[in-house]
Amino acid sequence: MAEALIEVDDLSVTFRSEHGRTLRAVDDVTLRIAEGEVLGLVGESGCGKTTIAKCIAGRVAPSSGVVRFDGRELGLKRATEDRRAIQMVFQDPYSSLNPRMTVRHVLSELLRVHRLVPRADIETRCRELMSLVGLPRGALDGLPSQFSGGQRQRIAIARALTVEPRVIIADEPVSALDVSVQATILRLFEDLRSRLGLTVVFISHNLAVVRHLSDRVAVMYLGRIVEQGDRESVFSDPRHPYTRALLASAPRLHQIELVRPTVEGEPPSPIDIPTGCSFHPRCPRSEEMCTRDRPSLEPVGTRAEHFAACHFRDEKSPEAPEAP
Amino acid sequence: MTPVLEVEGLVVEMRRHRVAFRAVDDVSFALEPGSALAIVGESGCGKSLTLRAIMGLLPNRGRLISGRVIVDGVTLPSDARGRGRGHRQHRRMSIVFQDALSALNPVATIGSQVAEAPRHVLGLGGAASRARAVELLRLVGIPDPERRYHAYPHELSGGTRQRVMIAIALSSDPSILLCDEPTTALDVTIQTQILALLADLRVERGLALVFVTHDLGVVSQVAERVAVMYTGRLVETGPTAAVLSAPRHPYTSGLLAAALDVDSPEREPVPIPGSLPDPLGLTSGCSFQSRCQFATPECVTTDVRLERVGPDHEAACLHSDVLAAAQAAGRRG
Numbered sequence: 001m002a003e004a005l006i007e008v009d010d011l012s013v014t015f016r017s018e019h020g021r022t023l024r025a026v027d028d029v030t031l032r033i034a035e036g037e038v039l040g041l042v043g044e045s046g047c048g049k050t051t052i053a054k055c056i057a058g059r060v061a062p063s064s065g066v067v068r069f070d071g072r073e074l075g076l077k078r079a080t081e082d083r084r085a086i087q088m089v090f091q092d093p094y095s096s097l098n099p100r101m102t103v104r105h106v107l108s109e110l111l112r113v114h115r116l117v118p119r120a121d122i123e124t125r126c127r128e129l130m131s132l133v134g135l136p137r138g139a140l141d142g143l144p145s146q147f148s149g150g151q152r153q154r155i156a157i158a159r160a161l162t163v164e165p166r167v168i169i170a171d172e173p174v175s176a177l178d179v180s181v182q183a184t185i186l187r188l189f190e191d192l193r194s195r196l197g198l199t200v201v202f203i204s205h206n207l208a209v210v211r212h213l214s215d216r217v218a219v220m221y222l223g224r225i226v227e228q229g230d231r232e233s234v235f236s237d238p239r240h241p242y243t244r245a246l247l248a249s250a251p252r253l254h255q256i257e258l259v260r261p262t263v264e265g266e267p268p269s270p271i272d273i274p275t276g277c278s279f280h281p282r283c284p285r286s287e288e289m290c291t292r293d294r295p296s297l298e299p300v301g302t303r304a305e306h307f308a309a310c311h312f313r314d315e316k317s318p319e320a321p322e323a324p
Numbered sequence: 325m326t327p328v329l330e331v332e333g334l335v336v337e338m339r340r341h342r343v344a345f346r347a348v349d350d351v352s353f354a355l356e357p358g359s360a361l362a363i364v365g366e367s368g369c370g371k372s373l374t375l376r377a378i379m380g381l382l383p384n385r386g387r388l389i390s391g392r393v394i395v396d397g398v399t400l401p402s403d404a405r406g407r408g409r410g411h412r413q414h415r416r417m418s419i420v421f422q423d424a425l426s427a428l429n430p431v432a433t434i435g436s437q438v439a440e441a442p443r444h445v446l447g448l449g450g451a452a453s454r455a456r457a458v459e460l461l462r463l464v465g466i467p468d469p470e471r472r473y474h475a476y477p478h479e480l481s482g483g484t485r486q487r488v489m490i491a492i493a494l495s496s497d498p499s500i501l502l503c504d505e506p507t508t509a510l511d512v513t514i515q516t517q518i519l520a521l522l523a524d525l526r527v528e529r530g531l532a533l534v535f536v537t538h539d540l541g542v543v544s545q546v547a548e549r550v551a552v553m554y555t556g557r558l559v560e561t562g563p564t565a566a567v568l569s570a571p572r573h574p575y576t577s578g579l580l581a582a583a584l585d586v587d588s589p590e591r592e593p594v595p596i597p598g599s600l601p602d603p604l605g606l607t608s609g610c611s612f613q614s615r616c617q618f619a620t621p622e623c624v625t626t627d628v629r630l631e632r633v634g635p636d637h638e639a640a641c642l643h644s645d646v647l648a649a650a651q652a653a654g655r656r657g
Contacts, residue, residue, distance in 0.1 A: 044511035183593035251541025
């Protein structure tokens with residue numbers, strides 16, 4: 001892998017819950033994100049993917065571990081340029097935009113405060129940003145309520161791009177959108193990445209979206225990364241039973257038969273994480289050792305770029321094609 | 325077989341800023357006992373409102389203009405809100421909503437909520453209705469139902485709450501279950517479990533299902549028939565396999581082309597151009613024509629209706645044969 005732009009080392013985040021108990025949202029996560037790559041972070045609700053994103057963006061303080069950007073350690077207090085370098089785009093474009101500010105107001109304020117362009121050029125830059133995200137320049141005069149969901153998400157992306165970031169962390173950016181507009185936003189991300197060389201952390205529960213957009217994928221379960229690797233390794237030959245279960249239950253257009261659930265039950269509470277492998281109570285493959293020994297993220301076979309946290313990671317997926 | 329549910333010419337008007345528009349426009353379908361129909365469409369297309377109109381639960385801003393709901397051959401009486409005044413046939417239907425947390429009573433135990441219909445509708449006594457509730461909780465796959473009977477909704481996970489919703493829906497012993505995006509708020513591994521539960525209930529109890537969803541990937545798993553809805557109108561209906569593999573309405577084919585498939589990451593999704601038309605500005609012509617690549621001037625003026633395009637397959641498009649030819653050419657090329 002190329003030089004990492006973002007390094008996350010042994011990151012843990014715990015929250016105090018009711019009755020003084022501890023909720024372990026992120027549990028000892030190590031992650032590398034290379035410049036210019038799209039990392040897909042997958043997992044179900046409550047698995048900690050958003051918390052990791054917030055740590056990287058400096059919105060949540062890690063309980064332990066470090067986040068490094070360009071080799072420098074970043075805490076919660078960051079220099080302006082570091083804050084500008086990492087921007088977030090949120091799921092809900094209805095609540096993440098100020099309803100009383102026109103698009104021009106939102107963008108020009110950022111340009112002014114950060115002194116990104118000379119005052120006289122603010123209008124020109126606003127128009128450039130609009131065309132970058134595929135909106136007409138007339139949109140600058142609109143209030144968020146006048147736009148559709150897809151257009152609002154474009155505005156949110158334009159706002160993130162205003163401060164010329166190097167990294168965009170997109171937290172479920174298409175989940176609230178209808179299918180017919182999802183594709184336009186995904187295209188926009190692809191386009192921005194190739195034109196601006198952006199590094200993207202793309203968080204989603206939708207495997208189809210992640211498979212389409214990402215170079216590398218990290219699958220999370222109960223605060224831990226259970227499988228990580230380049231996109232094709234993970235999707236065509238998943239080695240963690242949880243990844244397999246996720247893939248098996250992903251909705252498919254031409255799936256005529258009903259998919260029978262392969263895992264039972266529901267994720268346990270992060271307040272009460274099971275011993276050993278945290279997936280073992282639901283795992284169809286679990287054995288006695290899984291209840292005791294927590295597997296760490298280890299390379300799968302001889303592959304340099306594929307890791308799984310499972311004692312049985314070297315067993316092939318039942319339905320995977322022969323490895324090349 | 326006689327249909328268990330017939331919906332004829334359902335028209336619902338909604339008011340927005342004192343202007344009324346047709347949110348459900350002439351929707352008709354029939355459902356045979358034990359069969360399942362999926363209604364699919366994007367936000368605001370009127371799919372949920374259709375269910376609510378059938379169930380007699382229209383919101384205050386909605387008005388039932390015309391249309392009949394026939395259950396087991398008996399037309400349900402209804403007022404302008406679609407409410408059926410507790411008609412006996414009405415109890416043959418139950419509804420499950422997307423958001424179980426807000427549909428459940430937060431200050432009552434789940435057991436008492438499940439026991440309510442057995443007690444007040446079926447007229448069982450206290451002990452019998454409690455026993456029935458426990459049995460229903462077990463039926464929907466809630467472990468340790470005797471203990472869970474006393475749990476409150478907030479103590480349960482999203483998947484379990486949706487199971488409770490289904491138990492409540494089943495508690496009046498219906499033959500029709502209306503499902504309004506019951507798995508949309510759930511994680512995929514839980515979604516699979518709920519879909520399997522609904523499929524099992526269909527077989528075991530002979531339930532007929534109307535399943536509203538925005539997710540084409542779910543449609544094929546739950547229903548053998550699908551109806552595609554756009555701006556309040558049904559634009560295509562037919563056997564699920566036929567509609568998804570050879571759609572005959574440009575909107576259906578557009579939705580399919582825009583959807584991502586986890587198995588074919590290389591296929592570029594193609595968005596549908598334009599955006600939803602303003603429901604206040606709809607005319608009698610085809611409401612999709614402004615976004616449609618096959619549109620001709622006729623589409624603006626002609627009142628397009630569902631026409632037969634194949635076995636048991638209907639589409640509301642003047643150019644469905646052009647679309648079919650384009651698909652055939654696409655497969656060859």
